[in-house]
Amino acid sequence: MSIPSLPIPRNPALLQHAQQRAENAENRIADAITRFAGSMPFVYVHVIWFTAWIVLGVERYPFGLLTMIVSLEAIFLSTFVMISQNRADEKRQVLADHEWQKVQAEERQNEQLLDLSSQILALTQAIHAMASARTTAGPAGPGTAVRDYGPAGPPGP
Numbered sequence: 058m059s060i061p062s063l064p065i066p067r068n069p070a071l072l073q074h075a076q077q078r079a080e081n082a083e084n085r086i087a088d089a090i091t092r093f094a095g096s097m098p099f100v101y102v103h104v105i106w107f108t109a110w111i112v113l114g115v116e117r118y119p120f121g122l123l124t125m126i127v128s129l130e131a132i133f134l135s136t137f138v139m140i141s142q143n144r145a146d147e148k149r150q151v152l153a154d155h156e157w158q159k160v161q162a163e164e165r166q167n168e169q170l171l172d173l174s175s176q177i178l179a180l181t182q183a184i185h186a187m188a189s190a191r192t193t194a195g196p197a198g199p200g201t202a203v204r205d206y207g208p209a210g211p212p213g214p
Contacts, residue, residue: 068152070154084144087141087144094134094138
């Protein structure tokens with residue numbers, strides 16, 4: 058009957074967040090309590106404890122002291138549930154911030170690619186215009202088209 062430990066985060070932002078949380082003793086204690094309170098061993102301990110309390114006759118019915126102890130425990134556990142929710146919110150915020158940074162970097166990269174594509178288009182259009190002007194002007198003079206038969210020469214008779 059062991060208490061499961063949390064897996065090591067793979068996301069670098071969450072890993073850094075977990076390391077920062079581990080530096081504070083209060084966070085480590087709160088994490089350990091919430092990890093135990095959210096496990097089956099916690100349930101088994103309470104079943105055994107309540108059964109032993111009643112069977113051994115520690116107090117008579119209506120079990121006022123047991124009720125008070127359980128109520129105090131519920132108050133503290135609800136506080137730890139809130140701490141756990143806050144921790145989950147912090148993790149979500151860390152992930153959201155990390156994603157936002159990635160999106161911003163990708164946006165900059167996309168803008169650079171669009172600029173580069175525009176430059177390539179402008180160069181292609183300029184080359185096309187130069188090639189069109191050259192074929193129109195040709196070596197025989199302006200307005201005469203130049204035929205390029207390649208290395209094989211002009212076609213036979």
